[in-house]
Amino acid sequence: MTPRVRFAPSPTGYLHIGSARTALFNYLYAKHVGGKFLLRIEDTDIARSTDESTRSILEGLAWLGLNYDEEIVFQSNNADNHRAAAFGLLEEGKAYRDFTPKENRADINIKQNIADRARAAQGEKSMRDNPFRDLSKEESDAKAAAGEPFAIRLKIAETGKTSFEDAVYGLNERDYAEIEDLVLLRSDGHPLYNLAVVCDDIEMEITDVIRGQDHLTNTHKQILIYEALGIKSPRFAHLPLILAPGGKKLSKRIHGEIVSMTTYRDAGFLAAAFRNFLALLGWSAGEEKEIYTLDELTEKFSLEGIHRNPAIFNFDANNPKRWTDDKAIWMNAEYVRTMPLDELLPFVKAELKSAKLWRDEYEDDDKNWFEKTIDLIRERFFTLKDFSAQGRAYFSEDFDFDETAINKNLKKFPELKTWLPELAERFESVEDFTHDAIHDAVGKFTEEKGTKFGVIMNGARALLTGLAVGPSMLAVFETLGKEKSILRLKSQIVWNM
């Protein structure tokens, strides 16, 4: 039997970083064992599910390159099956009708209600005290026939326990006495989560359920449903949660866009890099290696390498440089500057296009220049965005000047106001405008002026690129070319700023 796993998000928001990691692990597991990776959208909560969320999740998965096998399953399409299963259990006497009127609880207070109710009922509440649990079939049928609304609850045995061997967390056991007769079908006929999941996993022939640890204790309920249905449970593997700094819960509401996959795509992250980072959050191959291609991850991945302790996704909302986990930023920078240039180029092209800096000559007459330039400037870049922001001066005459660069490298040396245009004049007579010749010209100029090489070079960098940091100036002069170098050296605009 070929292994089949599924990623089953509910479309109530964008693709969350934790969900993305769950999807990745499912994908890696499936590919590692030669199985299928399926996608199921759990859209049974009509009030909160949106098509936009579904689209956003699909986009996120596509960006990460996690392509699913087979058709997407929309859970809401299977509601009839779920209902049939519930009524089937009712028929067999494994479930019963609960005619208790539905209470209306506000969603926001639910967690508090649970705690309060549990506190109040402490010690005296039995999970088997529902008055309708043992109603005779005749009475139950009669009330239903009379039109009384009812929910269907699973009838859980008085004594015994469920147990399963989780691939990550090991043996899990739970007494029946701790589990309430769970509702399978709402009084309006709407199937509930646990039933829907089990039915769909059965129908999709899922062999391994890999999901977040938040589902761990609820797994017992699902096992109870499998047992009632007379079907063997799949293997379970629960993943440790991803937490916010301080070990706090990472939530969309509190932490906002930092948890959304689209944020990283839009911030100029390479999917391969982010995927690599995500893979290392809660899993390790147990070796001294950090950079993995998708193929390598697939080859090395195993459930045994998954940790039990939650991982903290580190970031500092008040620090622009550390707006997200710095290992993620480092990982992306590592990819930007070391991946094969051919693979990087399309991403750079897209970035320059969106910034309106792209010119078709970059793939034609200026192909060599373009590739050399990208290769030069990528050394100090972190994201794709840097190519259009920090790298703007290489592709346009219209670029900004960094204030600290100007103050530190230009205005601190007022002589540069006349020296740099003078240097430009010298450049006019440099025939072969390349590394060595430029070095000689600047060297000679520096000597004449009795100043340091660095003063000239740093001033030129500020003037030519608008920045205080960047590649070697000899390379910058060369890549910008004689004409532009001269033009910018002569420019006086920054001196008037």
Place this chain on the structure above:
RNA sequence: GAGGACGUAGGCAAAUCGGUGAAGCCGUCAGCCCUUCAAGUUGAAGAUUGCGGGUUCGAAUCCCGUCGUCCUCGCCA
């Protein structure tokens, strides 16, 4: 409140089911590269393995307790 899980440096984490001075990566700091730098390179600091007991010749690894964090407990998913 009840059940459960987890706890190795600021973060990610390794350590063949107890055995040499507790890997590696990110971040931090410093030297070098003296043309910058958030790049490269070299190096440093940072951990009595949450804390307290116990078992043992020997414990991050086993046991007990304690504290902390998180998860679950809904006619949500």
